[in-house]
Amino acid sequence: MRSGVYAAMFKREYTLAFRQKAELVQPLVFFVLVVSLFPLGVGPSPEILQRIGPGVIWVAAILSSLLGMERLFRDDFQNGWLEQLALTDASLAGLMAIKVFTHWLVSFVPLVIVSPLLALFLNLTEPMYWALLATLAIGTPLISLVGAIAVGLTMGLNRGGVLLALLLIPLFIPLLIFATSAIESAAMQLSYMPQLAILGALLLLAFAFTPFAISYAVRVSLN
Amino acid sequence: MSLEAVNLSCVRRDRVLFEQQSFTLNAGELTYLLGENGAGKTSLLRILIGFVEPAAGQVLYGGSAITHSDVRRKFNAELIYIGHKSAVDPHASAFENSRFWCAQHGVSVTQELIYSVLATLGLVGLEDIPCGQLSAGQNRRVALARLWFKATAKVWVLDEPFTALDVKGIELLERHIEAFLARGGSVILTSHQPLSHLTGWRPLELEYRL
Amino acid sequence: MWKWLHPYAKTERAYVLCNTLLPWFVVTAVLSLSIGTLWGLVFAPADYQQGDSFRIIYIHVPSALLSMSTYVAMAVAAAVGMIWQWRTAYMAMIAIAPVGAVMTFIALVTGAAWGKPMWGTWWVWDARLTSELILLFLYLGVMALYSAFDDKRQGGKAAGVMAIVGVVNIPIIHYSVEWWNTLHQGATITKFDKPSIAPEMLWPLLINLLGFAAFVGAVSLVRMRNEIIRREIHRPWVVLIAKQASK
Numbered sequence: 001m002r003s004g005v006y007a008a009m010f011k012r013e014y015t016l017a018f019r020q021k022a023e024l025v026q027p028l029v030f031f032v033l034v035v036s037l038f039p040l041g042v043g044p045s046p047e048i049l050q051r052i053g054p055g056v057i058w059v060a061a062i063l064s065s066l067l068g069m070e071r072l073f074r075d076d077f078q079n080g081w082l083e084q085l086a087l088t089d090a091s092l093a094g095l096m097a098i099k100v101f102t103h104w105l106v107s108f109v110p111l112v113i114v115s116p117l118l119a120l121f122l123n124l125t126e127p128m129y130w131a132l133l134a135t136l137a138i139g140t141p142l143i144s145l146v147g148a149i150a151v152g153l154t155m156g157l158n159r160g161g162v163l164l165a166l167l168l169i170p171l172f173i174p175l176l177i178f179a180t181s182a183i184e185s186a187a188m189q190l191s192y193m194p195q196l197a198i199l200g201a202l203l204l205l206a207f208a209f210t211p212f213a214i215s216y217a218v219r220v221s222l223n
Numbered sequence: 224m225s226l227e228a229v230n231l232s233c234v235r236r237d238r239v240l241f242e243q244q245s246f247t248l249n250a251g252e253l254t255y256l257l258g259e260n261g262a263g264k265t266s267l268l269r270i271l272i273g274f275v276e277p278a279a280g281q282v283l284y285g286g287s288a289i290t291h292s293d294v295r296r297k298f299n300a301e302l303i304y305i306g307h308k309s310a311v312d313p314h315a316s317a318f319e320n321s322r323f324w325c326a327q328h329g330v331s332v333t334q335e336l337i338y339s340v341l342a343t344l345g346l347v348g349l350e351d352i353p354c355g356q357l358s359a360g361q362n363r364r365v366a367l368a369r370l371w372f373k374a375t376a377k378v379w380v381l382d383e384p385f386t387a388l389d390v391k392g393i394e395l396l397e398r399h400i401e402a403f404l405a406r407g408g409s410v411i412l413t414s415h416q417p418l419s420h421l422t423g424w425r426p427l428e429l430e431y432r433l
Numbered sequence: 434m435w436k437w438l439h440p441y442a443k444t445e446r447a448y449v450l451c452n453t454l455l456p457w458f459v460v461t462a463v464l465s466l467s468i469g470t471l472w473g474l475v476f477a478p479a480d481y482q483q484g485d486s487f488r489i490i491y492i493h494v495p496s497a498l499l500s501m502s503t504y505v506a507m508a509v510a511a512a513v514g515m516i517w518q519w520r521t522a523y524m525a526m527i528a529i530a531p532v533g534a535v536m537t538f539i540a541l542v543t544g545a546a547w548g549k550p551m552w553g554t555w556w557v558w559d560a561r562l563t564s565e566l567i568l569l570f571l572y573l574g575v576m577a578l579y580s581a582f583d584d585k586r587q588g589g590k591a592a593g594v595m596a597i598v599g600v601v602n603i604p605i606i607h608y609s610v611e612w613w614n615t616l617h618q619g620a621t622i623t624k625f626d627k628p629s630i631a632p633e634m635l636w637p638l639l640i641n642l643l644g645f646a647a648f649v650g651a652v653s654l655v656r657m658r659n660e661i662i663r664r665e666i667h668r669p670w671v672v673l674i675a676k677q678a679s680k
Contacts, residue, residue, distance in 0.1 A: 008326030012315075019314035019353075080308025087272065087299050089329050149598060153591040157581050166577055167595055170570040171602050174609035181613065202605070213594065220590045222274050236584045237664050276518070 005090040006098055013102035016075075027068035028110050034060040035118045046123040053122035054183035055176075057132060061111060062143065062172050066165055068107045069147045072099070073155040073218070082218060092215040100148045100214065101141075108140040124183075131186035135179035138199045145203075145210040146171055152217030174202070224301065225249050226271065226378050226409065230280035233266050240266055241429055242279070248378065248409040253400065253421060256413045258429035264413045265307065267429065268382050271411065272304050300329075301377040305384055309366035313355030317346055317365045320354060321372065330373045340371040344395070359387040370399060379403065381412040397421050444661050445670050447521040451658045458651035465644030473637035480634075486550045489543050491638060495645035497540035497561075500568060501603070503533030503649055507575070508600035511593030523589030524664065526596060527579050528656035532649050534572035540565055560614035564607045571599040585664060 017024060038056045042048055076082045085095055115136060119129040150167040157163070182195035225247055232242040240263030248254055256264050269275040271282055273289050282289050284298040311320050318337055325332045341350050344364040354362055367384065370376075379400075385393050397420040400410055411427075418424065473491035480487040507529045514522030544562050545555045556562070575592045582588025665671050 005327060005329055008323065012323045012327070015319070016312060016314055075312070078308070079312055080306055080310035081312065083274065083304070083306055083308065084310045084324065085327065086274065087302060087304055088327050089296055089299055146598075149594065153578065153594055154581070159581065163577055163581055166570065167574040170567045170574065170606070171598065173567055174602070174605045177609045177613040213598065217591070217594055219274075220587060220594065223276065223587050223590070234586070237586070238667075 005088060006094060009085075009090075009095050009098045010102055013099055014106070017102065017106040023071055024106055024110075027064040027107060028114065030067055031060050031064035031111055032114060032118065034063060036121060039121065049121075050123045050125070050128075050187070053119075053124050054128065054132065054180040054187075056122060057115070057118055058135075058139075058176050058179050061136065061140070062169070062176065064111070065108070065140070065143045065147060066168060069103075069144075069151050069168075070161070070164065072103050072148060072151045073221075077155045077221065083222060086219065086222060092218065093211040096148065096152075096214040096218060097211040100144050100211075103148075104141050104144040108136075108144065111140065112136045125187060127186040127189065128183050131183045131192050134192075134196055135182050135199065138196060138203055139175050139179050142175055142199070142203050142206050143172065145206040145214075148214045149210060149217050152214050152221060156221045175199070178202075224285045224377055226298075226411075227283040227286075228271065228280070229283060231267070231270055231277045231282070232279040233263055233270060233275070234278040235263070235266055239278075239432065241432070244280075244429075246427055248411055250377070250407045250409055251404050252409050253404055253424040254409075254411040254427050255418065255424040256411060256427050256429065258413075259431040262429040262431040264429060265382055268304075268306075268380055268411065268413065272302065272380055273298075298378075301375060302380065303369055303373055303376045303378070304380045304382075305366055305369065306382045309362055311354050311362050311365045314353055316351045316353055317341055317357070317361075317368075318350040320365055321368050324369055325372050328373060330375075332372055336372070337368075340368050341365075343371065344368055345392070360389060360392060363387045364392060367396060370396075370403070377408055379408065379410045379412075381410065383413055383415065385414050385416055394420060443519065443521050444524075444665050445668075447524070448658060448661045451654045451661075455651060455654045455658075458647045458654060462644055462647035462651050465640050465647060469637045469639075469641030469644050473634075473641060477634050477637055478631070483551070486547065489547045491641050493540060493543040493547060494638060495642045496536045496543065497565065498642065499645050499649055500533060500537035500540050500565065502646075503529060503536055504568065504572065504596075504603065505600060507533060508596045511596040514589065514593055515597070520586065520589070521661075523586075523593060524660045525653070525657055526593060527576075527589060528660050529653045530572060530576050530579070530592075530596075532652050532656065534569060534576065536645075536649065537565060537569045537572060541569065558614070560611045563610045563614070567606055567610070568603070571603075575599065 035056055038052065039049055042052065073082065076085075086092055088095070112133065115132060116129065119132060124132065147168055150164055150171075154164055154167070178195045178199050182192035182199075185192040185195065227247045229245055231244040233240040244267065246254070256267065258264050266275055270277045273282065273295070284294055287294045289295055289298050310324070311317075312323075315323065318341065321337050321341065322332075324330075325337075338350060341347070344367065346361060346364055349357060349361060354365060357365070363384075363386065370379065384396060388396065393416075397418065400412075401421060404410060470491060474488050477488070479485050507526050510522050510526035510529060513519060514526060541562070544565065548557060548559075548562075549555055575596050578595055579585075579588045579592035582591060662671055662674075
């Protein structure tokens, strides 16, 4: 019975996400635009681009995620769906975990898919590209989970933007550091397993705790 | 099963809205919550369903506090809340909104039942149009359809359910409430227009305070 | 009209507690700060390597230490508020936040001022300076979130969540920044030379540390008092205090 409730949640989120295709594509376009600005800003020298590439891609990913995260609860908060969710038999933390997962699926997976193109733009080598892919695969769910806490707290305020960035960017610094350092290790033909292991540990930690923090944040906003 | 408020006090934005409110919603009883704008009607309803923490006092369902997780689950299973915000997604159709809601609340309904309820509510031919294209009154009807779907409910908490409804819609809803009360349900509602068909309600008045 | 509400008893009690504690904190702060600073700046011997410029340590180290412990204090207040549903705990949290932010700011400014003679530049991406900068952002986030809410009760809860999320993240951030710094070691000068400090230099430092702690406590208490008054402005006991004060 309860698993049916979670499945229904996933189905609804998934269906509705694709009803607003324009909103879905915006962060992705922003991501590609920001990355393509850098060669224009620092010059087309392949060595420099390769040097700054990992950092540029990750910073752009974080910024575009901030843009897309705002959408996470906005509609459902405004039309009252979250209130109805809080009155179901299922645990709100579980429902929120599914919501975040769906959001990740529709907004970050496309980002991972376009990443080969950007790797090409910034002259990343093949090992660097595989490292980038691995860090994106582990790091972006982390962004979604941690970000959802702050989005949950600010959804009632109608002035998310800068406040959301102020709340979240400091929290994403470790992620940025470990992800870019993994790619740099790959560039030097070194093992980047330690960095991936740390990112994985952070992700597991987030899996364990953030759903409860998110549901608490949502309840604060419903208050 | 009765819903009982014990000495509820509410503070919003550091202003006391009401204090020491105690009442019981008994089976078959309609409670009509009255008061000016800003008197705290919505806050009281939101305390009753557990969204807002009261500054003092507690809400009991079947004699135990709804903050208990077991009680909470039982209460959720027997409650329908329809708030100011109708929880109707503008990108989904009336049919989809109903199906999503039923699935979410563990109410098993057949496709035919959804269509027939929507027909009862005068939404024939509009079932598959995105709700964003329907009028405010029609959106309200989509939200109110939940009162027809969830037959296991014993308590209805309705915040301004008549808003945006036309005369026929109001009558339909009032008849439905009447039938629910006759089945032993209990209802608490707020409304700005006076009730036309429903009688025998118990008033609960909140005073606006500075 | 404004009747006594049971849980509100706590704010008055908290107010009284603030008043009782405040003189102790003020006296300790004034005494230790004047003794410690005077001793440190005038009487302590000059460092044989850094000369007199090391004396900024008497401001820098206490403020840097307190910037972190104040964050922890703030998060503890938030946790207390969350677990026991105390309004006063959230008030304490929000009273502490700007004080901690100022401590962080002082630590950053004095760090930069010290960096100029030592490293020849105002700012280097040293691990400790970077962590301190991120700490400042975390403080600002908590304060900004609180002030964004009209309903301060709700704002306190929301800011409390961020304070706790921040305190969980501080070790991770600190560790990651250190990793990042050693990775890029070529670009920066990282470590201070840390010879064991002479006792005549250490004593004023410890006294100043106590002074800074007492100062943070005193300012937080005053802010807490103000917060209570602002939030409870309609309570009879606050009105009474206001009347007595205006006589």
